Amino acid sequence: MTNEDVKIERVAHMTSFESNNNVLKVDGIQFITLVPKQVVDIPQYGEETSMQFGVRIMNQASIPYHFDLQRFYPEILDPQGQILQMDGGQNATREVEKSDIPLLMPGESLDFLMDAKFNWYNKKCLSVSGNATYGGFWIFWNIMPGRYHIRLKYENQLVKKKMLISPKGWTEIDQFWIGKVITPFENFYLR
Template structure:
């Protein structure tokens, strides 16, 4: 009789053990599926490129081809390039008004330097200024700038912007700086004076604003 009760108890324990193991296995599998789905849904900005930032399916990355620049001696000047990479991960083609991407520089103490923006003329818009970026495509935009002297005691960094304008950072010293870009546009269509068609209306601009991540620039 005791042996019969022991067998019945053993069968009951085995039965409940199978149920518990089955439930635990299903819970683990469900957790693994959630994690896998989360990784699959991450954009390349998050999963593959920590230097890029994503806004509404568009990835922006600061580009500095030469991270170490030797500053010019007095009376000379040194060219430099930096810019952005834009990756369109949406299903919609978008234009960007590239000359409106403006550099922002953080000094050796991490403070944002004052930027002078001036415009004395207007030049026509070229197709390369407002290139259409198709879904899944990326575009790299590098701007030419230079370090030059404004008097014996003032080294400055300046470049072109906004169709006939210039931006300037004053009193540059040797040290480690951070560079990023700002961009803002609220108009999906714009009236522009293009080099090819004259005054016309251009459609398809991305609307939004972004501040890209910083990249280091060492000045020596």
């Protein structure tokens, strides 16, 4: 992604940003794509293989911010450099937990890792899927061996949110970081 692409993805209220190959910094918040295990084995038919990926968020701003971690979604480029189409849906609804909306104080950082599963939809179609927004799911189809690129998208437009918090019930939460970011790509290999 070029710096020009990063500028296009910014929300109008943001005042500063910078990007290098590994780190995206927007208004004092740094985002780094994480892929702890970069080589993943294709599962045997009828089995599944797990993978984790995510983002490190570092608050270098002067005020604390909440982040709605369930708002991070993966974007994957296939071995030919094409964006894979993501499907998804909602198969349940769950309450928000405190760990879903951490408050990062100035100087603090947080690693948020998503769990993904590679499994066979049928004998000719390998997919990768994971959990999404409070009971939803995402899925990518027709995965083949090769080198992939993954990054995460995040968007939040509300400073305050009324959320169904377990066990409190409906609660208003303030100080959410407002913005739209796309983290830098990181590689993983499927073999």
